[in-house]
Amino acid sequence: MDKYAVREWLASLREVLNTVWDPIGAALPDEYDSYMGTIAAMIRDGASDDAIAKYLLWAEDEIMGHSPGASETSPRLVRTVSEIRRLGPIP
Secondary structure, three states, rough: HHHHHHHHHHHHHHHHHHHOOOOOOOOOOOHHHHHHHHHHHHHOOOOOHHHHHHHHHHHHHHOOOOOOOOOOHHHHHHHHHHHHHHHOOOO
């Protein structure tokens, strides 16, 4: 495992979470870092797009209390999952 490539992948994931997902708006640079490990594990384990969207929605609903009743098919969540997929597999 190339630790530098993994760091770059994680930095890219952070960027997606901070700019595309950002459910609280204007996040601090490390605002969503606590979700990165789970997302990385989900990617590694072959989780579906739906599972990743549901995880992000869970974080919004249960942890942040932001979007009760929102759907994992919301345009923002769909775009976030799409951008996460564009990062490719974890190196």
